Amino acid sequence: MTDTEISELPPGYRLDPTTGAWLTAPWPTDPDAKADLIAHSLGPDIIDWAEWRTDEPGLVDYLTGKPWRFTPGQARFLILWYAYDPERGRWLYRSGVKRGAKGTGKDPFGGALCNIELVGRSQLVFDDERGAWTGQRHLLPLVQIASNSEAQSKDTLRIANAMLNQEARDYYNVDSGETRTILKDGGRLEVLTASERTNEGDPATFILLNESHHMTEGSGGHSLAAVARRNVGKSPATLQARIVEMTNAHQQGTDSVAERTYEAWQAQVSGKAKRADILYDSIEADPSTNLYDDDQRMRALQQAYSDAPWSDLERLSDEILDPRTSVADSIRYYLNGLAAAEDAWVDPRKFDALARPDLSLHDGEQIALFLDCSKSSDATGLVAARLSDGFVATLGMWQRPHGDRGKGWLAPRHEVDALVRQTFDRYQVVWFGVDPSPARDDENEALYWAETIDGFHRDFHRKLKVWATPGAQGNSVRFDMRMSERGGRDRNKAFTEQAELVQRAIDEEGTLLHDGDPGLRIHTHNAKRRPNQWGMTLGKENRDSNKLVDLAVCMVGALLGRRMALNSTKLGKPRSGKATFV
Numbered sequence: 001m002t003d004t005e006i007s008e009l010p011p012g013y014r015l016d017p018t019t020g021a022w023l024t025a026p027w028p029t030d031p032d033a034k035a036d037l038i039a040h041s042l043g044p045d046i047i048d049w050a051e052w053r054t055d056e057p058g059l060v061d062y063l064t065g066k067p068w069r070f071t072p073g074q075a076r077f078l079i080l081w082y083a084y085d086p087e088r089g090r091w092l093y094r095s096g097v098k099r100g101a102k103g104t105g106k107d108p109f110g111g112a113l114c115n116i117e118l119v120g121r122s123q124l125v126f127d128d129e130r131g132a133w134t135g136q137r138h139l140l141p142l143v144q145i146a147s148n149s150e151a152q153s154k155d156t157l158r159i160a161n162a163m164l165n166q167e168a169r170d171y172y173n174v175d176s177g178e179t180r181t182i183l184k185d186g187g188r189l190e191v192l193t194a195s196e197r198t199n200e201g202d203p204a205t206f207i208l209l210n211e212s213h214h215m216t217e218g219s220g221g222h223s224l225a226a227v228a229r230r231n232v233g234k235s236p237a238t239l240q241a242r243i244v245e246m247t248n249a250h251q252q253g254t255d256s257v258a259e260r261t262y263e264a265w266q267a268q269v270s271g272k273a274k275r276a277d278i279l280y281d282s283i284e285a286d287p288s289t290n291l292y293d294d295d296q297r298m299r300a301l302q303q304a305y306s307d308a309p310w311s312d313l314e315r316l317s318d319e320i321l322d323p324r325t326s327v328a329d330s331i332r333y334y335l336n337g338l339a340a341a342e343d344a345w346v347d348p349r350k351f352d353a354l355a356r357p358d359l360s361l362h363d364g365e366q367i368a369l370f371l372d373c374s375k376s377s378d379a380t381g382l383v384a385a386r387l388s389d390g391f392v393a394t395l396g397m398w399q400r401p402h403g404d405r406g407k408g409w410l411a412p413r414h415e416v417d418a419l420v421r422q423t424f425d426r427y428q429v430v431w432f433g434v435d436p437s438p439a440r441d442d443e444n445e446a447l448y449w450a451e452t453i454d455g456f457h458r459d460f461h462r463k464l465k466v467w468a469t470p471g472a473q474g475n476s477v478r479f480d481m482r483m484s485e486r487g488g489r490d491r492n493k494a495f496t497e498q499a500e501l502v503q504r505a506i507d508e509e510g511t512l513l514h515d516g517d518p519g520l521r522i523h524t525h526n527a528k529r530r531p532n533q534w535g536m537t538l539g540k541e542n543r544d545s546n547k548l549v550d551l552a553v554c555m556v557g558a559l560l561g562r563r564m565a566l567n568s569t570k571l572g573k574p575r576s577g578k579a580t581f582v
Contacts, residue, residue, distance in 0.1 A: 009022065010266070010349070010352055010353060011266060011269040011270045012024050012026075012265065012266065012268075012269030012270075012280065016283075016303070016306070019302060019303045019306050020286055020299070020303060021283050021284060021285060021286070021303035021304065021306055022282075022283075022284040022285070022286065022287070022303075023282070023283055023284075024280050024281060024282045024284075025073070025076060025077065025080060025279075025280075025281040025282075026080065026279075027076050027080070037079065037080070037083055038079060040083060040084055040085075040086050040133075041079045041080070041082050041083040041084065042082035042084070042121070042122065042124065042134075042135040043075070043078040043079030043080070043081065043082040043083065044079065045121065045135060046078055046082060046116055046120055046121065046122065046135065047070060047075055047078055047079075049120055049121065050068055050070070050112060050115075050116065050120065051067060051068060051069055051070070052067040052068075056171065057164075057165070057167045057168035057171045057172075058168070059112055059115055059163045059164065059168070060162075060163055060164070060165045060168075061163075062108060062111070062159050062162035062163050065165065068112065068163060070109075070112075071105065071307045071308065071309075072307060073281070073283065073306075073307035074105070074109050074112075074307070076281075077096075077098060077109075077279075077281050080092075080093065080279055080281075081093060081096050081244070081279055082122070082135075084124055084133060086132075086133060089124060089126060089133055090240065091124065091240050091242065092277070092279075093242070093277050093278065093279035094242060094275075094277040094278070095242055095243045095244070095245075095261075095277070095278055095279070096242070096243075096244040096245070096278070096279035096280075096281070097212075097244070097245045097247060097258075097261055097262075097265070097278070097279065097280045097281060097282070098110075098244065098245070098246050098247075098281050099245075099247050099248070099249060099258070099280070099281065099282040099336065100248070100282070100283060100304075100307075100308075100336055101248070101249075101283075101304045101305060101308075101333060101334055101335065101336040102248060102333045102334065103305070103308065103311055103316070104283075104304075104305060104307065104308040104311070104336075105308055106246040106247075107155070107156055107159055107210075107246070108159055108163070109246070110145075110156055110159075110160075110208050110210060110244070110246045111156055111157075111159040111160035111162075111163050112160075112163060113206075113208060113244060114143050114145065114156070114157075114160045114189055114206070114208055115160055115163055115164060115189075117138070117141060117143045117205060117206035118138075118141050118143050118181070118183070118187060118189045119137060119141075119164075119168075119172040119174070119183070119187075120135075120137065121134075121135035121136050121137055122135060122137075122138065122206075123135060123136050123137065123138045123205075123238075123239065124240065125238075138187065138205050138239070139187075140185075140186050140187055140205075141183070141187040141188070141189075141205045141206070142187070142188060142190075142202055142203070142204045142205050142206075143187075143188070143189040143190070143204070143205060143206045143207070143208075144189075144190055144191070144192045144204050144206075144207045144208070144228070144231070145157055145160075145189075145190070145191050145192060145207075145208045145210060146191075146192040146207060146208070146209050146210065146224055146225075146227075146228050147209075147210040147211055147214075148211065148214045148215055148219050148220070148221055148224075150179070150191055152210055152211060153191040153192065153210060154178060154179060154191055156208065156210050157178075157179070157181065157189065157190075157191055158178075160181070160189065161176040161181055164176070173185065179191045192207070192224070192227075192228065202231070203231060203232075203234050203235040203236070203239070203241065204228075204231040204232050204235065204241055205232075205235060205239050205241050206232075206241060206242060206243075206244075207228045207231060207232055207241075207242075207243045207244075208243075208244055208245075208246065209225060209228060209243060209244070209245040209246070209257065210246050211246065211247060211248070212225070212245040212246070212247045212250075212256065212257040212258040212261065213247045213248050213249065213250040213251070213256050213257075213258040213259075214256065215256055215257035215258070216254055216255060216256050216257075217255065221256065221257050222257065225257045228243055229243065245257070245258060245261060248332060248333055248336070249282075249284075249331075249332040249333070249336050249337055249338050249339070250262065250332075250338065251328070251332060251339070251341055252338055252339075252340060252341065252344070252348040252349075252525055253340075253341055253344065253348070253525050253526055253547065254341075255547065261278065261280075262280070262338075264278060265278045265280040266352075267518075270357070270516075272518075282336060283303070283304060283306060283307055283336060284303070284304060284335065284336045284337050285300035285301070285303040285304040285335035285336065285337060286299075286300060286303060287331075287335075287337050287349060289335065291320055291327065291330055291331075292321075297317055297320060297321075298313065298317060300335050301313045301316050301317060301334065301335070303335075304334065304335045304336045316334050319334060320334055327339070328340065328341060337349075341528075343528045343529050343541075344525075344527070344528065344529070345499075345503060345524070345527035345528055345529050345538040345552070346502075346503050346506045346507055346524060346527070347506070347507050348524070348525040350506055350507055350510065351506050351512075351514075351521070351524050351525070352516075352521065353510075354506065354510060354512050354513065354514060355514055355515070355516030355521075356391070356513050356514065356515065356516065357515060357516040359391055359513065359515065360393065360515065361384060361386060361391070361393050361427060363426055363427065364426075364427065364428060365386055365387075365388070365427055365428065366386070366387040366388070366427070366428045366429075366430050366565075367384040367385060367386055367387060367423075367427045367428070367429055367430070367558075367562075368384065368385045368387065368429070368430060368431040368432070368433075368558050368559070368560075368561030368562040368564075368565055369382065369383070369384050369395075369420075369423065369429055369431070369432045369433070369558060369561065370382070370383055370385075370432075370433045370434075370435075370479075370553075370554045370555075370556075370557030370558040370560075370561060371416070371420065371432070371433070371434045371435070371554070372435050372550045372551075372553050372554045372557065373411070373416075373434065373435060373436050373437045373448075373449045374399075374411055374437050374439070374550065375410060375411055375437050375439035375448045375449075376400055376409060376410050376411065376439070377400070378399070378548055378550050379397055379398065379399035379519075379523075379548045379550040379551065380397070380398045380399070380411045380416060380550070381394070381396065381397045381398075381519075381523075381550045381551040381553075381554040382394075382395045382396040382397070382416070382419060382420065382423070382554065383395060383520070383551060383554035383555050383557070383558045384423070384427070384558055385555075385558035385559045385561065385562040386562075387430065387562055387565060387566065389513060390511075390512070390513060390559060390562060391513040391514070391515075392512070392513065392514040392515065392520070392555050392558065392559065393514075393515045393517075394515060394517035394519060394520045394551060394554075395419065395423060396416070396419045397519045397550075397551060398411050398412060398415065398416065399548065399550075410448075411448075413448075413449065413452050416452065417452050417455065420432075420456065421459075424460060424463065429460070429463065429464065430464065430465045430466060430565045430571055431464065431465070431466045431467075431468065431561035431562070431564060431565040432456070432460065432464055432468060432476070432477045432561070433468040433477065433479035433557050433558075433560070433561050434449075434453050434456065434468070434477045434478055434479055435479055435480060435481050435553075435557065436449045436450070436453055436478065436480055437449055438482065453477060453478055456476075456477045457475055457476050457477050457478065460476060460477065461476035461477075464476045464477070465565065465568070465570050465571045466561075466564055466565045466568045466570055466571060468561070469487060469491075479491060479557070481495065492532070492534065492537075493534045494560060494564075495537065495556060495557065495560060496532060496534040496535045496536070496537040497534065497535065498556050498557075498559055498560035498563065499535075499536065499537045499538050499556050500535050500536055500537075501559075501563075502555065502556050502559055503536070514555070517551070519551050520551045520552070520555065522548075523548055523549045523550060523551040523552045523553075524549075524551070524552040524555070526540070526541070526545075526547040526548060526549050526552070527539070527540075527549040527552045528540065528541050528549075538552060538553070538556070
């Protein structure tokens with residue numbers, strides 16, 4: 001394994017030295033660190049209890065009735081999940097995710113977690129006699145299962161009920177039902193019903209979010225997850241209530257709860273968040289796998305199912321080869337990979353891997369700029385591309401705030417104007433393209449951005465070596481993409497060619513450099529392939545979609561400006577500035 005291979009892993013990932021699988025669970029490799037983790041976790045005692053190595057009844061395999069056994073990966077998750085800070089008596093992780101391929105045992109593991117929280121010694125308390133932290137049963141546990149549908153939640157509850165045999169039910173005074181399992185002393189394990197999705201419920205001690213990759217805004221999943229987080233958030237400090245998500249790999253760009261959690265975790269492991277308290281556990285196949293190579297496909301299945309020895313890999317291989325199974329579904333469901341949607345402009349994971357947050361623009365460097373303007377509905381973005389190497393940096397984005405704050409919001413022209421002028425003062429801008437919005441000003445019916453763009457042309461036309469629209473009747477900055485405008489066809493043709501070049505640089509060549517800006521990342525993930533008469537460009541999934549792509553458009557525009565400047569005879573050899581490492 002080379003250093004290059006390791007550096008290509010996204011933040012938070014490591015390679016399994018045995019299988020080559022991509023792993024995310026932060027399991028320590030140093031023996032001393034591992035011993036310290038185990039010493040300060042309730043996990044080992046909980047595992048012993050569940051597997052019948054204590055004097056109390058544990059759990060059983062719901063299919064065979066034999067004593068339950070965790071897989072090595074499940075046991076590691078429990079040790080991490082129940083790890084605590086011995087100085088503060090606080091859990092290390094506030095929320096968790098167990099992500100895996102279909103058939104890797106997420107449902108029974110979720111059922112086991114619910115039973116652990118219902119009748120196991122899962123509450124962290126301080127034992128004065130021992131002078132140490134230990135676990136006790138919750139005095140009044142409220143464990144909830146939340147899914148997109150009650151049927152999904154009931155399936156998980158049914159599995160959880162079947163993991164308590166008659167001996168355990170008698171010992172813990174358990175009365176099992178279809179939607180609720182009750183302890184005689186008042187505790188309960190229940191399905192979070194439809195009515196509770198919009199109403200605040202009792203403070204929960206633990207919530208399982210099942211199949212969070214299906215939880216989207218359209219399905220009501222965002223509201224359900226928000227209620228669940230509030231239900232654990234208002235629990236008293238002595239309970240330290242938490243949430244675990246069970247999920248398949250999410251489809252990128254759907255804005256599911258699973259995708260939002262993944263992005264929050266990525267922000268944490270990238271050092272962009274103040275706290276790192278999300279436990280994210282995923283075992284994924286090598287994303288470079290050729291699904292149609294027999295050896296590579298089987299190796300990938302061995303990686304994705306390395307913690308599920310019961311799996312029928314030959315059957316799974318046949319499912320992948322079934323022409324009714326799309327490539328994206330094969331990657332998501334059987335390799336546990338984050339596949340792009342079928343119409344995605346670029347592979348989101350490959351774009352993320354090219355981020356260079358350690359790079360930045362240097363004062364005085366030659367750059368090309370692109371400004372994509374909007375009045376209110378879409379975003380207004382400003383992106384630069386360095387002439388020397390094509391490094392893409394996001395300089396600014398303005399978009400309507402969510403909710404009531406966004407009512408009546410208009411893009412702040414004065415702020416955009418000020419940032420553009422600061423950029424010209426700081427760098428040597430050799431090309432500047434502005435795609436104006438056709439929207440009109442509410443006060444005078446003039447084009448909303450016309451005066452601002454005219455000001456740019458008046459003040460910068462002598463500074464710009466290469467004009468966005470050249471010629472005697474051209475404009476130094478205006479790059480209007482509307483087909484009805486003079487030269488619109490040529491501009492769209494050039495932009496489409498550049499979009500194809502950028503797509504290849506991301507997906508095939510891996511040569512694009514960008515700053516990893518969160519807005520640019522989301523907009524690039526949102527972008528869809530859009531064919532036209534010149535080839536394949538990019539756009540929103542539909543005209544009314546709130547999944548914006550404007551910064552991705554700016555990226556292509558800035559790189560197009562760079563190419564036009566480099567190909568121009570009016571520009572001397574670009575000066576190479578020094579990269580700034582931060």
